[in-house]
Amino acid sequence: MTTTLSTPRTSHPVMPAAVTPNPRPFRLLRHSLALAKRSLIKTARTPEALIDVTLQPVLFLIIFVYVFGGAVAGSTHDYLQFLLPGILAQTIATGCIAIGVNLNTDLAKGIFDRFRSLPVPRSAPLLGAVLGDIVRYVIVTLSTLAIGYVMGFRITTDPLSAVAGCALAVLFALCLSWLPVYVSMKVRTPGAVQGLMFALIMPLSFASNVFVGTSTLPGWMQGFVDVNPLTHLVGAVRGLFLGSPLGNHVWWTLAWCAGFVVVFMPLALRAYRKKV
Amino acid sequence: MTAELVIEAEGLVKHFGSTKALQGVDLAVPRGTVLGVLGPNGAGKTTAVRILSTLLTPDAGHARISGFDVVRDAERVRQVIGLTGQYASVDEDLTGRQNLELFGTLLDLGRAGARRRAAELLEWFDLTDAAGRQAKTYSGGMRRRLDLAASLVGSPDVIFLDEPTTGLDPAKREDMWDVVRSLVTAGSTVLLTTQYLEEADALADEITVIDHGRVIAHDTPEGLKRVVGGQTLSVRPADPAQLPLTAAILAEVSAGAEADEIRKGMLAVPVADDTAMTEAVARLAAAGVAVTELALHLPSLDEVFFTLTGRTASDDDTTTTTTTTIKEEVAA
Known part of the structure; x- marks a missing residue:
């Protein structure tokens, strides 16, 4: 029979009374934080998504220090001291790729339709995703330092400088992540985000002072190395951790951070608004 | 309004x-x-x-x-x-x-x-x-x-x-x-x-x-x-020998149409409203006809579309000419 009997609803059938929204100031900030919390919950539920920021620095440190340390620096300990800030910067840069991959996956799902149908500032879902990733960058910084300490790495400056070095690395990651966020709006598949971002990050991390002193590099490459944002981040972190000359590295790093935000944040937001 | x-x-x-x-x-x-x-x-x-x-x-x-x-x-x-x-x-x-x-x-x-x-x-x-x-x-x-x-x-x-x-x-x-x-x-x-x-x-x-x-x-x-036709009442008598009797009863409660055997042993008739079903049940019971299936259907989307456009919902745009004429009839 198509005239089915309605099964009684098991719950009490009373519809809840209507509620009245009560708009308050700082909507963008509050909504972004609520959405950042969503990212955090998702991260906590899928700890395997943290492999790129936990296991990768460990593997890179062990392999590079014990395989190349003797050849490059004459002793594994000296090379560890030199390499750790570089590995931190490299992992921070590759760790940013995940936000692009995740957003690209998320955008294909109905949840972003829901966000767009709510009276939420258009930039809040993207800001929330970027802010929520702070925890990933803190984890990468701590896990790199932890394994470094086990291997014998020591910060030779003061605690304040050490904290400043870590904070600079996390800030750099937050600003750089607008690039993969933008890329995620422009390409069709998560795989494409990953591929494109690796193609951008790999040259940045190798044509730099991450693994070797720049004086050994050919002249034509030094021009690139000198403007490479990772070179400046690594230089700044080395200075803050080990007391090597800081030069203008901190300023250049901050300038690059500002540059990433000024260029890629508006591009990403515009692409997000246009996206169907 | x-x-x-x-x-x-x-x-x-x-x-x-x-x-x-x-x-x-x-x-x-x-x-x-x-x-x-x-x-x-x-x-x-x-x-x-x-x-x-x-x-x-x-x-x-x-x-x-x-x-x-x-x-x-x-x-x-x-x-x-x-x-x-x-x-x-x-x-x-x-x-x-x-x-x-x-x-x-x-x-x-x-x-x-x-x-x-x-x-x-x-x-x-x-x-x-x-x-x-x-x-x-x-x-x-x-x-x-x-x-x-x-x-x-x-x-x-x-x-x-x-x-x-x-x-x-x-x-x-x-x-x-x-x-x-x-x-x-x-x-x-x-x-x-x-x-x-x-x-x-x-x-x-x-x-x-x-x-x-x-x-x-x-x-x-x-x-x-x-426009698209109302509901259809379909009945399957338990004993196939009672199909003619069932058909006669259905014709009485229908909106003036003969009952069709839409599947083997299953009769269907267009009806005007929901009361036809109750009436059919009462008359079938009075006549001693046991039924194994009895249902009231609305036209499916395909039937609606067939009536409105002259083609089924899943068809492609191949019958545009027919579509237009019938649409005009519906609109008229």
């Missing part, structure tokens, strides 16, 4: 490349009523809902929700609408409760308000026991309920339901219908898309039929049923 229109669309056009999703669609929904938008897959129903809920901008035409233009006043529109998509639009990694609390926060209910609202809606949708589980572990029916609950967090005046029961079993579908009726009783205005005439008939005050991005009929359910 000058009831306030809460949803108004005029001449909506939307093309995606060479696909003409909408080719000039008008919709009108008075306050406190339900409009059923009936059409097959690819008719443009979802595109229309996405434009009305500010997710898409129309290429031409305009639409207003509670008087706010969906393009120019999109932000105001978003404050009064709730959208339940064809595919569950909740975060599958979050629990049911976390989802609803997130939307409550985004709707400025405040922390305590969002928590209270989530608890109420979970209770109403019978999801309290599952509230602490990730949405991805929910069954299809639970996910639909959570999705609908999510669109009701802000107590919207206008609710868009894009195929809310597609894929649900009949009992779950009836539950969903009850919810929609409660919403309308509470004063909401609902636009519902569906592929089932039965669903539109059960819920809608008026039905707009769209096909290939155009409105091909707009009427009350009764009016539409008059």
Whole structure:
């Protein structure tokens, strides 16, 4: 029979009374934080998504220090001291790729339709995703330092400088992540985000002072190395951790951070608004 | 007849490349009523809902929700609408409760308000026991309920339901219908898309039929049923020898038509209204006819489309000439 009997609803059938929204100031900030919390919950539920920021620095440190340390620096300990800030910067840069991959996956799902149908500032879902990733960058910084300490790495400056070095690395990651966020709006598949971002990050991390002193590099490459944002981040972190000359590295790093935000944040937001 | 229109669309056009999703669609929904938008897959129903809920901008035409233009006043529109998509639009990694609390926060209910609202809606949708589980572990029916609950967090005046029961079993579908009726009783205005005439008939005050991005009929359910034919009563007598007797009884209760044997041992006859069924049951019992199957059907979407356009809903655009003539007849 198509005239089915309605099964009684098991719950009490009373519809809840209507509620009245009560708009308050700082909507963008509050909504972004609520959405950042969503990212955090998702991260906590899928700890395997943290492999790129936990296991990768460990593997890179062990392999590079014990395989190349003797050849490059004459002793594994000296090379560890030199390499750790570089590995931190490299992992921070590759760790940013995940936000692009995740957003690209998320955008294909109905949840972003829901966000767009709510009276939420258009930039809040993207800001929330970027802010929520702070925890990933803190984890990468701590896990790199932890394994470094086990291997014998020591910060030779003061605690304040050490904290400043870590904070600079996390800030750099937050600003750089607008690039993969933008890329995620422009390409069709998560795989494409990953591929494109690796193609951008790999040259940045190798044509730099991450693994070797720049004086050994050919002249034509030094021009690139000198403007490479990772070179400046690594230089700044080395200075803050080990007391090597800081030069203008901190300023250049901050300038690059500002540059990433000024260029890629508006591009990403515009692409997000246009996206169907 | 000058009831306030809460949803108004005029001449909506939307093309995606060479696909003409909408080719000039008008919709009108008075306050406190339900409009059923009936059409097959690819008719443009979802595109229309996405434009009305500010997710898409129309290429031409305009639409207003509670008087706010969906393009120019999109932000105001978003404050009064709730959208339940064809595919569950909740975060599958979050629990049911976390989802609803997130939307409550985004709707400025405040922390305590969002928590209270989530608890109420979970209770109403019978999801309290599952509230602490990730949405991805929910069954299809639970996910639909959570999705609908999510669109009701802000107590919207206008609710868009894009195929809310597609894929649900009949009992779950009836539950969903009850919810929609409660919403309308509470004063909401609902636009519902569906592929089932039965669903539109059960819920809608008026039905707009769209096909290939155009409105091909707009009427009350009764009016539409008059055009496409009303219900069909089908009966399978337990003893095939009683088929002639059964046919005679069915002819008496029918709307003046002979009974057809639509399948082996199964007779069907068009009937005017629901009372025909009761009458048929009484007469069959009086005549001593035992039946194994007895059902009242509304025409399927295919039958509706066949009547309105001269082709089935799944057909391609090959019979355009016939389509136009018959459409004109219907309009006349």
